[in-house]
Amino acid sequence: MDRKHRIAARAAQELRDGDVVNLGVGIPTRVADHLPPGVDVYLHTENGLLGVGPAPKPGEVDPDVVNASKLPVTQTPGCSFFASDLSFSMIRGGHVDVAILGALQVDAQGRVANWSVPGATVLGVGGAMDLLVGAGRVIVTMSHTTRDGQPKIVQNASLPLTADRPVDLVITELAVFQVTETGLVLTELMPGATLEEVRRRTAAEFRVQLA
Amino acid sequence: MDRKHRIAARAAQELRDGDVVNLGVGIPTRVADHLPPGVDVYLHTENGLLGVGPAPKPGEVDPDVVNASKLPVTQTPGCSFFASDLSFSMIRGGHVDVAILGALQVDAQGRVANWSVPGATVLGVGGAMDLLVGAGRVIVTMSHTTRDGQPKIVQNASLPLTADRPVDLVITELAVFQVTETGLVLTELMPGATLEEVRRRTAAEFRVQLA
Amino acid sequence: MKQKILSKSDAIARIRDGMSIMVGGFGLVGAPLELIDELYRQGQKDLTVISNNVGEPGKGLSRLLEAGRIRKAIGSYFTSNPVVGEHVLAGKLEVELMPQGTFVEAIRAGGAGIGGFYTRASAGTLLAEGKETRVIGGQTYVLEYALTADVALIRAHKADRLGNLVYRKTARNFNPVMATAAKLVIAEVDEIVEVGQMDPEVIVTPHLYVDIIVQREGAT
Amino acid sequence: MKQKILSKSDAIARIRDGMSIMVGGFGLVGAPLELIDELYRQGQKDLTVISNNVGEPGKGLSRLLEAGRIRKAIGSYFTSNPVVGEHVLAGKLEVELMPQGTFVEAIRAGGAGIGGFYTRASAGTLLAEGKETRVIGGQTYVLEYALTADVALIRAHKADRLGNLVYRKTARNFNPVMATAAKLVIAEVDEIVEVGQMDPEVIVTPHLYVDIIVQREGAT
Numbered sequence: 001m002d003r004k005h006r007i008a009a010r011a012a013q014e015l016r017d018g019d020v021v022n023l024g025v026g027i028p029t030r031v032a033d034h035l036p037p038g039v040d041v042y043l044h045t046e047n048g049l050l051g052v053g054p055a056p057k058p059g060e061v062d063p064d065v066v067n068a069s070k071l072p073v074t075q076t077p078g079c080s081f082f083a084s085d086l087s088f089s090m091i092r093g094g095h096v097d098v099a100i101l102g103a104l105q106v107d108a109q110g111r112v113a114n115w116s117v118p119g120a121t122v123l124g125v126g127g128a129m130d131l132l133v134g135a136g137r138v139i140v141t142m143s144h145t146t147r148d149g150q151p152k153i154v155q156n157a158s159l160p161l162t163a164d165r166p167v168d169l170v171i172t173e174l175a176v177f178q179v180t181e182t183g184l185v186l187t188e189l190m191p192g193a194t195l196e197e198v199r200r201r202t203a204a205e206f207r208v209q210l211a
Numbered sequence: 212m213d214r215k216h217r218i219a220a221r222a223a224q225e226l227r228d229g230d231v232v233n234l235g236v237g238i239p240t241r242v243a244d245h246l247p248p249g250v251d252v253y254l255h256t257e258n259g260l261l262g263v264g265p266a267p268k269p270g271e272v273d274p275d276v277v278n279a280s281k282l283p284v285t286q287t288p289g290c291s292f293f294a295s296d297l298s299f300s301m302i303r304g305g306h307v308d309v310a311i312l313g314a315l316q317v318d319a320q321g322r323v324a325n326w327s328v329p330g331a332t333v334l335g336v337g338g339a340m341d342l343l344v345g346a347g348r349v350i351v352t353m354s355h356t357t358r359d360g361q362p363k364i365v366q367n368a369s370l371p372l373t374a375d376r377p378v379d380l381v382i383t384e385l386a387v388f389q390v391t392e393t394g395l396v397l398t399e400l401m402p403g404a405t406l407e408e409v410r411r412r413t414a415a416e417f418r419v420q421l422a
Numbered sequence: 423m424k425q426k427i428l429s430k431s432d433a434i435a436r437i438r439d440g441m442s443i444m445v446g447g448f449g450l451v452g453a454p455l456e457l458i459d460e461l462y463r464q465g466q467k468d469l470t471v472i473s474n475n476v477g478e479p480g481k482g483l484s485r486l487l488e489a490g491r492i493r494k495a496i497g498s499y500f501t502s503n504p505v506v507g508e509h510v511l512a513g514k515l516e517v518e519l520m521p522q523g524t525f526v527e528a529i530r531a532g533g534a535g536i537g538g539f540y541t542r543a544s545a546g547t548l549l550a551e552g553k554e555t556r557v558i559g560g561q562t563y564v565l566e567y568a569l570t571a572d573v574a575l576i577r578a579h580k581a582d583r584l585g586n587l588v589y590r591k592t593a594r595n596f597n598p599v600m601a602t603a604a605k606l607v608i609a610e611v612d613e614i615v616e617v618g619q620m621d622p623e624v625i626v627t628p629h630l631y632v633d634i635i636v637q638r639e640g641a642t
Numbered sequence: 643m644k645q646k647i648l649s650k651s652d653a654i655a656r657i658r659d660g661m662s663i664m665v666g667g668f669g670l671v672g673a674p675l676e677l678i679d680e681l682y683r684q685g686q687k688d689l690t691v692i693s694n695n696v697g698e699p700g701k702g703l704s705r706l707l708e709a710g711r712i713r714k715a716i717g718s719y720f721t722s723n724p725v726v727g728e729h730v731l732a733g734k735l736e737v738e739l740m741p742q743g744t745f746v747e748a749i750r751a752g753g754a755g756i757g758g759f760y761t762r763a764s765a766g767t768l769l770a771e772g773k774e775t776r777v778i779g780g781q782t783y784v785l786e787y788a789l790t791a792d793v794a795l796i797r798a799h800k801a802d803r804l805g806n807l808v809y810r811k812t813a814r815n816f817n818p819v820m821a822t823a824a825k826l827v828i829a830e831v832d833e834i835v836e837v838g839q840m841d842p843e844v845i846v847t848p849h850l851y852v853d854i855i856v857q858r859e860g861a862t
Contacts, residue, residue: 018424020630040423042584042630046742047668048812050628063671064811070669070722077618078584080625081811083818083846084668084694085750088743092535092763093602095630116768121730122739124721125769130743133762134535164766164782229644231850251643253804253850257522258448259592261848274451275591281449281502288838289804291845292591294598294626295448295474296530299523303543303755304822306850327548332510333519335501336549341523344542345755375546375562527756536747537778540757558757558787567778588843623808624844 003173006190007141009034010171011100014139015041019097022046022131025069027141028100042078044096046127048087051079068127091127092134099135101128101167103142105157108204110166110179112140113159122160132163144172144201151203153177153184174198177206185209214384217401218352220245221382222311225350226252230308231301233257233342236280238352239311253289255307257338259298262290279338302338303345310346312339312378314353316368319415321377321390323351324370333371343374355383355412362414364388364395385409388417396420423617426585426635433608433634434460441572442470444529444600445483449475449502452593453482454577454610456638461575467491472529472571474498474522474596476506490514496569498522520549524566526599532570533602533631540565574604578627581611582618585632586625594626601631608634643837646805646855653828653854654680661792662690664749664820665703669695669722672813673702674797674830676858681795687711692749692791694718694742694816696726710734716789718742740769744786746819752790753822753851760785794824798847801831802838805852806845814846821851828854 001009008030015021015031019041023029032054035041043052045067052067053074061072090096105113115128132138145151153170170177175198176188184206186198195208212220219241226232226242230252234240243265246252254263256278263278264285272283301307316324323343327333343349356362364381381388386409387399395417397409406419434457437443443461447453458477462485469486474497477484484505486492494516500506509515520528521543531539540563544550554565576597579590587609589597601607609632654677657663663681667673678697682705689706694717697704704725706712714736720726729735740748741763751759760783764770774785796817799810807829809817821827829852 044630045812047671048815050630051622062811064813066668066671066812070671075622075811078582078586078620078629079622080586080628081622081809081814082625082628083809084742084746084815085819088746089530089534089602090628090630092743092761093533094535095533095602121727122768123727123730123737124719125739125741126719127742129741129763129767129769133765134743160768162767163763165762255850256592258451259595261850262842273591275593277448277451277592281451286591286842289802289806289840289849290842291806291848292589292594292842293845293848294589295522295526295595296599299526300750300754300822301848301850303523303541304753305755306753306822332507333548334507334510334517335499336519336521337499338522340521340543340547340549344545345523371548372546374543376542527754531759534747535762537760537762537776537781537783539751539759542755542757556757561757563757591843621844623811624841 005030007171007173010176010190011139011141012036014169015039015098020044020050020095022091022096022099022135024101026102028102031100044090046087046091048082048084049075049079051076088130091130094134094136096134097136098139099131100139100141101131103140104152105159106140106153106170107157108155108183110170110184111157111164112162112167113157115162116160128162133165138167139169139171140167141171144174151201154203155205174201183207187211216241218382218384221387221401222350222352223247225380226250226309231255231261231306233302233307233310233346235312237313239313242311255301257298257302259293259295260286260290262287299341302341305345305347307345308347309350310342311350311352312342314351315363316370317351317364317381318368319366319394321381321395322368322375323373323378324368326373327371339373344376349378350380350382351378352382355385362412365414366416385412394418398422423583426633427583427614428634428636430456430460430636433457433636434464436606437461437466437573439466440468442472444571444574444604445471445473446576446595446597446600447473448592448595450478450482452577452595452597454575455482456640457575457608457610457636458482458486462486462489468493470494470496472496472569474525476500476503478503479505487515494518498525526596528566528569529603530599531568533599536568538565538567569603571604572606574600574607576601576607576609578609578611580613580615580620581609581635582615582620584617585629585635586620587611587627587632588620588624589626598627601627607632608636610636610638612638643803646853647803647834648854648856650676650680650856653677653856654684656826657681657686657793659686660688662692664791664794664824665691665693666796666815666817666820667693668812668815670698670702672797672815672817674795675702676860677795677828677830677856678702678706682706682709688713690714690716692716692789694745696720696723698723699725707735714738718745746816748786748789749823750819751788753819756788758785758787789823791824792826794820794827796821796827796829798829798831800833800835800840801829801855802835802840804837805849805855806840807831807847807852808840808844809846818847821847827852828856830856830858832858
């Protein structure tokens with residue numbers, strides 16, 4: 001299992017039977033492949049479908065069934081289609097139990113920056129801000145550092161924040177942090193990771209409460 | 212044709228082919244019986260039906276098809292059912308072309324009091340305030356005076372107003388008033404009525420511009 | 423799959439004294455009458471009821487009112503039940519009245535994560551007294567806040583086992599929007615079908631809004 | 643009965659230079675591509691486009707943008723079309739960006755007679771700079787105003803001759819809400835049926851919202 005799948009598998013452990021879940025692009029998309037037995041979740045996509053199924057087989061693509069990344073998906077039994085206003089009412093109103101999102105940075109309070117890349121003109125926000133304020137629980141799944149090894153968990157975000165609300169859990173290939181009112185708490189080391197490595201690659205203060 | 216039907220028939224002349232119309236209780240309900248030939252209108256009821264038909268025959272009552280007075284009605288071809296939130300979005304959003312309502316009083320600016328009877332504890336408002344601010348055009352149909360002969364068109368309403376927006380037209384058994392930015396304008400006498408009688412039974416200032 | 427189908431007694435047993443309860447229906451049309459009867463039977467009291475009307479004498483919510491179990495009623499049209507007036511005059515019932523469009527919009531806001539909104543309805547009237555206003559585009563709007571509740575009792579026509587709902591004709595009214603705005607949503611339905619037997623294009627209330635499904639006992 | 647069925651050229655001829663136009667679709671899914679192509683053909687310019695995205699290079703709204711006919715774009719996610727960035731950098735396009743939920747809620751407000759509303763989305767972020775906020779229930783909400791337009795171009799699956807509409811799967815997206823918020827609503831549809839052939843329980847957009855129906859020419 002590669003690094004991204006390990007992160008996704010750890011995130012899947014957080015889901016409970018019956019949860020309505022919104023998955024962001026990238027690592028979050030893979031969470032659906034790692035659900036524990038007996039856990040049925042219902043995938044919500046903000047463009048108007050509750051009950052997203054896996055990607056269609058070649059030749060079975062319905063161009064009117066896509067996810068928020070505009071990629072073809074399938075529909076599951078018991079699904080429903082709805083307009084964007086109801087879809088965001090679900091999100092903002094707290095009816096999506098869990099949102100699993102990627103992030104560019106997480107700050108020491110657990111707040112996320114994930115919508116605006118450095119330097120570029122800001123041209124897209126999409127549903128990220130609504131998901132971050134509205135979802136029952138928000139889980140960030142991401143690589144612990146950038147491609148060139150810079151920490152993504154930082155004391156203060158240099159990129160613009162996506163919301164004033166902290167997320168609940170941050171999962172990387174090295175560690176799991178719970179976000180509390182007093183900041184980040186390291187609660188798990190991922191297999192093979194050491195506390196020393198996490199400290200070296202993290203630029204935010206955090207407390208350690210390993211089980 | 213009795214007095215109430217004459218008022219309703221005059222109001223029906225105001226409707227245009229394709230109009231979406233919301234009819235209040237009392238005289239307004241009868242407007243549907245007096246539509247000119249070639250004029251198709253679509254009756255909206257705020258409890259969630261566009262395309263209200265006439266009262267059902269005995270034995271053909273569907274208890275789930277009622278109007279805003281909770282009376283059994285029928286549905287017409289091309290009708291649609293919807294929830295109350297969409298129904299009032301239609302009303303407030305200006306998508307109901309014409310509302311025809313009764314009134315307890317109309318003031319010299321053409322504002323209406325029709326929701327709260329004198330002296331009683333205020334216990335009901337229903338859809339009246341939404342219709343008065345939202346409908347494209349508002350027509351009041353009412354008897355010119357109260358049962359005991361008191362004017363209902365008054366300089367200042369003694370009853371609480373239903374909205375700050377003036378209505379567009381007031382039709383009684385004696386007269387038709389257009390409401391302008393500068394107040395009421397008497398534009399028609401109903402058959403048999405005289406200007407003198409209208410003056411005597413009206414307690415608000417109005418201008419006269421009979422055709 | 424979560425088991426959402428419960429008996430009406432188990433469903434209503436989740437309601438505690440002092441809770442706020444949204445109840446669907448326009449008059450008795452589309453009102454969850456079996457759930458209301460069960461609530462009457464179980465005896466919960468000191469309730470705040472959020473409903474367009476409060477039943478009719480001897481029927482629906484009025485039975486709870488007559489038994490002195492409703493402390494406050496929030497809605498739009500109570501005139502059709504004279505019992506409401508009697509209880510208000512006797513100081514036994516607090517009433518909060520709003521335009522019907524404001525009432526349903528406030529519930530929608532509660533379910534949609536909207537904290538408040540500006541409506542033209544009631545501007546310049548008695549009902550807007552003491553409320554904040556704002557001029558937008560040259561017209562006066564009244565600020566109204568979201569309404570939510572502990573429980574919503576709603577009536578639908580059909581459910582699947584997941585909790586997807588469809589309604590019947592004008593019995594739809596306030597039910598779908600109340601389903602969005604309460605912590606616990608209990609739906610009384612005529613019929614329960616298997617998952618996959620409802621057309622995904624016509625579902626009005628997606629299952630994420632529904633916690634408990636109760637099969638009606640009476641003929642529909 | 644009013645005749646609402648028009649050719650696409652007659653329908654689009656109602657659009658004038660300088661108008662604001664809502665355009666349905668999430669990316670190209672559910673976008674009224676034949677109406678957009680006709681608008682491209684007819685040459686109207688100086689347009690304000692209100693749409694979640696602005697097409698893809700060479701496709702949909704992007705053709706209008708590439709031809710310099712869009713002055714301003716209001717939406718939520720323009721990143722997927724690099725042409726937008728080029729035009730913004732060149733000073734040829736003004737952009738107003740909002741969270742997707744705020745975008746659709748503002749359009750709903752415009753269609754529903756709501757002047758403005760408070761949302762949590764964007765509170766404390768760059769997008770809320772300069773906007774009014776209000777603390778409700780201990781949390782910060784941002785005030786957003788209603789959005790309306792001169793014209794809405796939408797895509798539906800089926801219409802009846804009155805203008806009642808149903809949609810297909812995730813092609814529904816912004817179309818029903820945009821149908822409520824513009825003075826002139828033009829719907830591009832796959833199929834037109836007679837009045838009475840649509841189930842009144844499943845109509846998504848009642849006919850009062852629709853002014854003109856255009857039958858698609860292309861295969862669906």
